[in-house]
Amino acid sequence: MLSPRFLLLRSAVSLSCRSFCSGGASKPGRAPDMIEVRNRLREIVGASTNWSDHQQAMADRVSLSSMLAKSQQDLPARRMKDSYLEVHLPLGSEPQLREKYLTFHNTVRFGRILEDLDSLAVLISYSHTYNSALKRSPLSIVTALVDKIDMRHHVIYPDCDIKFSGRVTWVGRTSIEAKMHMSQYRDGAYAPVLDATFVMVARDPENKRAAFVNPLKADGPEEEKLLQEGEANKSRRVELSTASLLKVAPTDDERKIIHSLFLNTLDTNTVSFRSRVLPPNSVWMEDAKLKGLEICHPQERNIFNRIFGGFLMRKAYELGWANACSYGGCRPNLVAVDDILFQKPVEIGSLLLLSSQVCYTQGKYIQVRVHSEVFDPLTRQHNTTNVFHYTFISDRDVPNIIPKTYGESMLYLDGKRHFNQTVEP
Numbered sequence: 001m002l003s004p005r006f007l008l009l010r011s012a013v014s015l016s017c018r019s020f021c022s023g024g025a026s027k028p029g030r031a032p033d034m035i036e037v038r039n040r041l042r043e044i045v046g047a048s049t050n051w052s053d054h055q056q057a058m059a060d061r062v063s064l065s066s067m068l069a070k071s072q073q074d075l076p077a078r079r080m081k082d083s084y085l086e087v088h089l090p091l092g093s094e095p096q097l098r099e100k101y102l103t104f105h106n107t108v109r110f111g112r113i114l115e116d117l118d119s120l121a122v123l124i125s126y127s128h129t130y131n132s133a134l135k136r137s138p139l140s141i142v143t144a145l146v147d148k149i150d151m152r153h154h155v156i157y158p159d160c161d162i163k164f165s166g167r168v169t170w171v172g173r174t175s176i177e178a179k180m181h182m183s184q185y186r187d188g189a190y191a192p193v194l195d196a197t198f199v200m201v202a203r204d205p206e207n208k209r210a211a212f213v214n215p216l217k218a219d220g221p222e223e224e225k226l227l228q229e230g231e232a233n234k235s236r237r238v239e240l241s242t243a244s245l246l247k248v249a250p251t252d253d254e255r256k257i258i259h260s261l262f263l264n265t266l267d268t269n270t271v272s273f274r275s276r277v278l279p280p281n282s283v284w285m286e287d288a289k290l291k292g293l294e295i296c297h298p299q300e301r302n303i304f305n306r307i308f309g310g311f312l313m314r315k316a317y318e319l320g321w322a323n324a325c326s327y328g329g330c331r332p333n334l335v336a337v338d339d340i341l342f343q344k345p346v347e348i349g350s351l352l353l354l355s356s357q358v359c360y361t362q363g364k365y366i367q368v369r370v371h372s373e374v375f376d377p378l379t380r381q382h383n384t385t386n387v388f389h390y391t392f393i394s395d396r397d398v399p400n401i402i403p404k405t406y407g408e409s410m411l412y413l414d415g416k417r418h419f420n421q422t423v424e425p
């Protein structure tokens with residue numbers, strides 16, 4: 001008999017997903033795994049399995065444009081339970097799968113978990129927008145933002161089964177908020193590991209223009225609360241982007257912090273603005289960078305023939321982790337991920353430059369920002385595609401990071417803002 005942890009909570013959605021992708025159906029009575037999730041996604045959009053067929057697959061999708069709703073009111077409202085999904089990652093029971101997830105230190109590669117969360121968020125969004133009258137979805141659903149990932153348990157064990165669950169908790173006109181949870185089976189029960197909130201955006205079949213998504217109806221006070229939180233999240237995002245240090249000056253308090261850091265680095269012998277001295281137990285920001293390059297091969301493509309967002313998150317996470325590790329001098333644990341912005345799609349064949357910077361420190365905490373940009377070697381143009389923010393904790397106090405230039409001071413303040421948002425004072 002199957003153990004209860006293998007049993008799928010059968011919602012209308014998991015069934016609807018199954019009829020969406022008959023070929024990728026999961027075994028009866030068992031939650032789908034990540035391979036099935038990705039196979040379903042390929043079927044939902046009609047993605048090519050071979051790169052040589054990708055142009056034909058994209059051309060086939062163009063004809064689906066006529067299936068798009070002209071307005072959101074034309075689409076039936078959905079409940080949260082309609083998009084509820086559970087997915088199983090059998091690390092405990094399938095040792096061959098474990099290899100893909102294993103770190104040298106016998107923990108789970110968090111970058112792989114980011115990939116899984118991304119795929120799940122997309123399938124949840126397709127479940128919300130499912131139309132039984134259509135064989136394929138005309139929507140191209142992409143990841144716009146990883147709003148937040150809160151770690152509730154720092155260690156993920158490589159030999160225990162994992163369960164993901166999630167559903168749509170808020171929708172705009174063309175955007176969808178999906179909340180997901182991950183738990184791990186230990187000592188006879190599933191214990192929470194992390195909570196994640198992603199924002200997905202629906203686009204037309206060619207991924208060129210925004211497309212409407214089904215409205216969402218709350219069922220009962222708990223769902224009402226989730227909807228209100230989604231609305232508040234949207235307002236918070238707008239506020240944050242308006243107050244971005246790339247647009248407006250820092251607040252009075254922030255200016256005082258920067259000035260005090262500056263005064264701390266003045267050379268008392270020369271009393272000059274130009275000669276700067278690194279205070280004890282500190283590191284200049286310019287000495288806390290780590291860079292990497294990825295050549296974006298077809299293997300890493302998503303269902304829309306762009307680079308898979310989860311792959312970008314994994315690469316950025318691993319670079320950020322290595323930087324935090326080198327900075328703190330020991331292996332750090334992840335505390336939170338927040339505000340990962342997918343500004344532009346990354347095309348297959350791109351040269352992707354990743355640059356990580358320790359931008360804020362406090363006690364044992366290390367805040368790392370990873371910036372990614374595509375570089376066109378022919379025109380020599382650089383274009384930012386993503387910005388990632390990770391908060392790590394070391395097992396000992398780390399040196400203070402000190403900005404030298406005005407630009408670095410803004411990175412420091414931005415890092416502090418992210419830190420304060422993710423870690424309770």
Ligand SMILES: CCCCCCCCCC(=O)SCCNC(=O)CCNC(=O)[C@H](O)C(C)(C)COP(=O)(O)OP(=O)(O)OC[C@H]1O[C@@H](n2cnc3c(N)ncnc32)[C@H](O)[C@@H]1OP(=O)(O)O
Binds near residue numbers: 172173
């Ligand atoms: C093969 C197996 C793999 C299976 C896995 C499949 C996974 C597929 C998922 C992916 O991998 S996607 C790849 C990673 N993501 C991207 O490449 C997206 C890159 N970014 C973009 O293309 C654009 O920035 C984006 C489409 C997200 C937004 O474009 P615009 O800024 O022009 O959007 P627009 O102004 O038209 O706004 C559309 C909606 O997006 C919302 N929006 C835009 N940026 C946002 C943001 N940063 N945060 C929250 N919401 C945002 C905006 O509020 C609005 O919502 P509402 O209509 O509901 O009001």
